[in-house]
Amino acid sequence: MKNNFPYLACGRRRKKSLNHSQFKPRYLGSYWILSLLSALVFTGKVFAADLPADFNAANKLYAEGKFAAAAAAYEKILQTGAVSPALWFNYGNAEFKLGRPGRAIAAYRQAELLAPRDDEVRANLDFVRNQVTGPTLHESRWQDWLGTLSLNEWTMLAAVTFWLTFMLLALRQIQPAWSPRLRGLTLGVFVLTILSCGGLGVAATIHFSKPVAVVIEAEATARSGPFAEAQDAFKAQNGAELPVLDHRDNWFQVADGSGRIGWLPARQVEVLPGA
Amino acid sequence: MVLKLKVFGIPRLRGKGSLHRSGRGWNLARVVAGFCLLLFWAVVTPARAASFTASLDNDTLTLGQSVTLSLAFEGGSPQNVPAPNVPGLQINQAGTSQNVSWVNGAMNSTVTVAFSVTPQRAGDFVIPAMTIDLNGQRLTSQPLQLRVVQPSAASAAQVESGSQVAFMKLTLPASRIYAGETTAANLEIYLRDDVQNFGNLQFTSTPVDGFVLGKNASGQRYRKQIGNRVYTVIPISIALTVTKTGNLSLGPFTASMVIVLPAQNQGGDAFFNQFFNPGQQKQITLATDEINVESSPLPAQNAPPNFNGAIGQYTMAVGAGPTNVTVGDPITVRIQISGRGDLGSLTLPNQSAWHDFTLYPPTSRVETTDPLGLQGTKTFEQIIAPQNPDVRELPPFSFCYFDPDTGSYQTLTQPAVALAVRSVGATPAPTIVTSQTAGPQTPARPEDILPIKDHLGVLDQTGPPLVTRPGFLVLQTAPVLAWLAVVVWRKRTHRLANNPRLRRQRQVGRLIREGLNELRQFATANQSDEFFATLFRLLQEQLGERLDSPASSITEAVIEERLAPLGAPEPLLNQLRDLFQLCNQARYAPIRGSAELNSVIGQFEKVVRELRELTA
Numbered sequence: 097m098k099n100n101f102p103y104l105a106c107g108r109r110r111k112k113s114l115n116h117s118q119f120k121p122r123y124l125g126s127y128w129i130l131s132l133l134s135a136l137v138f139t140g141k142v143f144a145a146d147l148p149a150d151f152n153a154a155n156k157l158y159a160e161g162k163f164a165a166a167a168a169a170y171e172k173i174l175q176t177g178a179v180s181p182a183l184w185f186n187y188g189n190a191e192f193k194l195g196r197p198g199r200a201i202a203a204y205r206q207a208e209l210l211a212p213r214d215d216e217v218r219a220n221l222d223f224v225r226n227q228v229t230g231p232t233l234h235e236s237r238w239q240d241w242l243g244t245l246s247l248n249e250w251t252m253l254a255a256v257t258f259w260l261t262f263m264l265l266a267l268r269q270i271q272p273a274w275s276p277r278l279r280g281l282t283l284g285v286f287v288l289t290i291l292s293c294g295g296l297g298v299a300a301t302i303h304f305s306k307p308v309a310v311v312i313e314a315e316a317t318a319r320s321g322p323f324a325e326a327q328d329a330f331k332a333q334n335g336a337e338l339p340v341l342d343h344r345d346n347w348f349q350v351a352d353g354s355g356r357i358g359w360l361p362a363r364q365v366e367v368l369p370g371a
Numbered sequence: 372m373v374l375k376l377k378v379f380g381i382p383r384l385r386g387k388g389s390l391h392r393s394g395r396g397w398n399l400a401r402v403v404a405g406f407c408l409l410l411f412w413a414v415v416t417p418a419r420a421a422s423f424t425a426s427l428d429n430d431t432l433t434l435g436q437s438v439t440l441s442l443a444f445e446g447g448s449p450q451n452v453p454a455p456n457v458p459g460l461q462i463n464q465a466g467t468s469q470n471v472s473w474v475n476g477a478m479n480s481t482v483t484v485a486f487s488v489t490p491q492r493a494g495d496f497v498i499p500a501m502t503i504d505l506n507g508q509r510l511t512s513q514p515l516q517l518r519v520v521q522p523s524a525a526s527a528a529q530v531e532s533g534s535q536v537a538f539m540k541l542t543l544p545a546s547r548i549y550a551g552e553t554t555a556a557n558l559e560i561y562l563r564d565d566v567q568n569f570g571n572l573q574f575t576s577t578p579v580d581g582f583v584l585g586k587n588a589s590g591q592r593y594r595k596q597i598g599n600r601v602y603t604v605i606p607i608s609i610a611l612t613v614t615k616t617g618n619l620s621l622g623p624f625t626a627s628m629v630i631v632l633p634a635q636n637q638g639g640d641a642f643f644n645q646f647f648n649p650g651q652q653k654q655i656t657l658a659t660d661e662i663n664v665e666s667s668p669l670p671a672q673n674a675p676p677n678f679n680g681a682i683g684q685y686t687m688a689v690g691a692g693p694t695n696v697t698v699g700d701p702i703t704v705r706i707q708i709s710g711r712g713d714l715g716s717l718t719l720p721n722q723s724a725w726h727d728f729t730l731y732p733p734t735s736r737v738e739t740t741d742p743l744g745l746q747g748t749k750t751f752e753q754i755i756a757p758q759n760p761d762v763r764e765l766p767p768f769s770f771c772y773f774d775p776d777t778g779s780y781q782t783l784t785q786p787a788v789a790l791a792v793r794s795v796g797a798t799p800a801p802t803i804v805t806s807q808t809a810g811p812q813t814p815a816r817p818e819d820i821l822p823i824k825d826h827l828g829v830l831d832q833t834g835p836p837l838v839t840r841p842g843f844l845v846l847q848t849a850p851v852l853a854w855l856a857v858v859v860w861r862k863r864t865h866r867l868a869n870n871p872r873l874r875r876q877r878q879v880g881r882l883i884r885e886g887l888n889e890l891r892q893f894a895t896a897n898q899s900d901e902f903f904a905t906l907f908r909l910l911q912e913q914l915g916e917r918l919d920s921p922a923s924s925i926t927e928a929v930i931e932e933r934l935a936p937l938g939a940p941e942p943l944l945n946q947l948r949d950l951f952q953l954c955n956q957a958r959y960a961p962i963r964g965s966a967e968l969n970s971v972i973g974q975f976e977k978v979v980r981e982l983r984e985l986t987a
Contacts, residue, residue, distance in 0.1 A: 151827045158823055161721070161732060177833045182824035189823050193732065210831065220820045251837040255847060262850035266857040300838055325458030327491075 147178055163193040181211035192224055197335035198312035200224050202366040212246050228335035233308060247303050250296040257289040306370035307340040309350050318358025322347035329358030340367060421446035423503055423510035431518045434493045435575040435627025435656035440486040447506040452484045455498050461489040490519040522625050522658040533600035537562050541622050541659035548666050550616045552682045552775050553713035555743055556609045561602040567650045568631040575627055581619030585610030588742035610743040613666050621662040629654050669773050675782055677720040681772035683712020689768050689785035697793045701754050709748040717749050724766035728755040734819035757792045764789050879916040883909055883979055894968035902968055903957035910950060917982050927951040943981045
């Protein structure tokens with residue numbers, strides 16, 4: 097099995113090579129500390145070894161023009177829990193070739209969440225968005241700017257600056273003589289921490305509290321209430337991205353760009369976190 | 372209203388009474404008296420009980436028409452009147468009116484809230500009883516029945532007689548259709564010559580079984596004589612795609628529209644009326660007959676092997692270039708399929724003869740020439756790359772379709788295109804369409820999506836974002852705790868640096884700990900000289916720290932001179948004296964047993980503990 101994660105292999109080898117008589121507290125301690133840190137930060141990245149082979153097989157199907165089979169193959173890989181920007185990107189391409197712009201947009205958005213600065217993802221997302229007619233979501237410029245980093249990248253940036261701030265503060269305590277020279281640097285890093293924490297706060301707010309529903313059916317009719325017999329509120333085309341305001345059972349309350357509000361059944365939309 | 376007078380009128384009456392007593396004048400008193408009388412009349416007049424009624428201006432209507440629901444509130448004004456929610460009925464608020472009247476000295480106020488009710492399907496509906504809070508009273512209306520009937524198509528006799536102001540016809544051009552075929556239905560709306568104007572045409576029902584409705588487009592209007600009347604015909608074409616085989620039905624379609632007819636009995640001169648008749652609006656409903664049609668499956672016989680579902684009538688043109696290439700170089704094959712059919716669903720058939728070429732996903736573009744999107748050209752661009760230098764030609768390209776008019780399969784074939792393929796070493800992968808194709812000054816819109824990625828990249832696992840993982844958040848407390856630990860350490864160091872006594876106290880404490888270990892080792896080794904020398908030194912250090920004096924200046928005399936005045940207990944002083952004497956005696960009788968030396972250690976530890984409790 098090919099292992100892309102050497103820190104896990106390291107842990108396993110060490111455990112295997114030590115027998116009971118060789119166990120010493122310091123080995124045990126470092127092993128557990130490493131394992132704990134790995135578990136805390138990177139929760140279990142263990143995948144089947146043949147995923148690259150499956151991915152290549154799906155690519156071959158796509159190259160042969162068998163888009164439905166390719167989409168199914170990509171989807172099967174995604175069902176294992178493994179994700180990568182390339183996987184979502186190719187899945188989006190296959191869905192687009194099948195004439196399903198909504199599913200393609202949803203896939204590209206997933207790819208964008210993982211790789212927000214991938215030009216190819218953005219190009220295809222923009223291309224498919226341009227094919228969609230009717231009401232859809234338009235992100236503001238500052239949302240675009242925030243989207244240049246993924247939520248995890250914002251988190252890491254905030255964490256690094258946060259750690260750096262306290263390390264500098266600690267260094268100034270340990271070496272008081274350096275304190276005057278470190279003052280400017282500490283202040284700069286502190287300001288960076290505040291800014292990155294602010295960015296993280298806004299990005300997390302958008303991510304968690306402003307989900308977006310992507311219409312995945314040919315034409316979805318938003319209704320005035322969360323039931324099938326309710327009056328028509330407005331129609332949304334396949335691929336329309338609508339902000340989700342509320343949800344009840346299997347219905348999502350969405351708004352179109354002109355202020356109209358309606359309820360769409362869950363089967364007609366794919367709901368994604370705000371980007 | 373009456374209640375307000377009761378509440379606010381009486382205090383005002385008392386206020387005016389005080390003015391009367393002040394003698395501002397008889398006239399003012401009369402005005403006040405009149406006002407009082409009016410107030411008394413308002414108070415004693417019995418208030419009418421509040422009521423709430425709901426009514427419809429028509430309880431039976433045809434689908435496509437609207438009816439008004441009136442909610443009347445007598446004796447008060449409601450704060451909020453929500454629209455009733457009845458599945459199948461579209462109910463929108465249409466306005467509010469208020470009517471105030473005085474009958475036999477009693478004021479009667481009625482607020483009417485009107486709703487426009489538009490049925491969305493035929494059937495019997497019940498608008499349920501509504502409960503409204505009116506001036507603190509909860510009032511309930513009675514439920515209302517509404518019957519909505521399906522409009523029926525005009526009979527041939529009615530049409531011929533000219534009695535129909537308007538009617539609608541639905542026709543299909545073919546009586547036999549095939550599953551998967553795309554065709555157009557013709558809908559015609561006939562308006563009699565006395566219809567002055569029309570508008571607000573809305574289809575209320577378009578039932579189809581086995582069809583999918585596509586785009587629709589209005590055609591050129593024309594006039595047609597039916598019987599002895601002339602009608603204006605509005606043709607509308609509707610694209611239909613057949614989705615299944617067997618008996619299919621289309622319609623009846625129903626619609627509503629508003630027409631303007633000449634006003635009746637308006638008086639005046641008949642001659643002028645024909646020019647200046649403003650007319651009267653009338654809402655009408657229209658319906659077509661249901662059309663039944665047989666849908667056949669495509670014949671299995673003679674179906675070409677590379678038939679991929681195209682139905683219609685088509686022509687094809689194929690071009691390829693460049694034709695002089697090296698192995699791996701891209702060749703663009705442009706295939707144009709023109710004609711009538713569902714162009715959007717056309718796909719390129721698999722070309723089994725192209726096995727010596729690497730094929731890349733084709734791009735396509737549809738250009739339609741009719742408003743229904745059924746006629747036009749679909750252009751495919753297929754990028755291919757020869758895999759070896761033995762390739763001499765691009766094999767013939769064929770495209771098969773089913774012609775529903777002739778009921779047979781047709782094959783269009785383009786002859787082979789000669790190619791000159793040269794051999795090379797490394798051949799770069801062709802670029803299909805990328806964003807880099809855009810020029811620096813005039814960015815062109817891409818014609819298709821960028822191709823798929825070849826490499827899977829770094830895999831991650833679906834999971835919650837880092838910021839929500841408890842482990843990650845706990846980890847963030849580490850720098851704070853580390854900083855706090857450093858701060859505590861720093862403060863402690865600072866405190867020690869600024870407090871020599873404390874520093875000495877700690878140093879002596881450490882000396883005593885180390886000294887005790889030495890004492891135990893000397894006791895075990897039975898080295899009494901070293902034992903008592905160390906003991907004497909430790910006593911000096913401990914007493915020196917307590918008395919804030921140099922250790923070297925400490926002798927037995929300090930017990931009497933300095934410790935006793937400090938209030939040290941006598942047993943402690945005695946024990947100290949004993950220890951000093953033991954140290955002195957050791958010079959003369961150095962040999963002692965380990966047990967005795969160990970007991971001295973215990974005694975010394977006890978003295979040290981008690982000394983530390985003394986305050987200097």
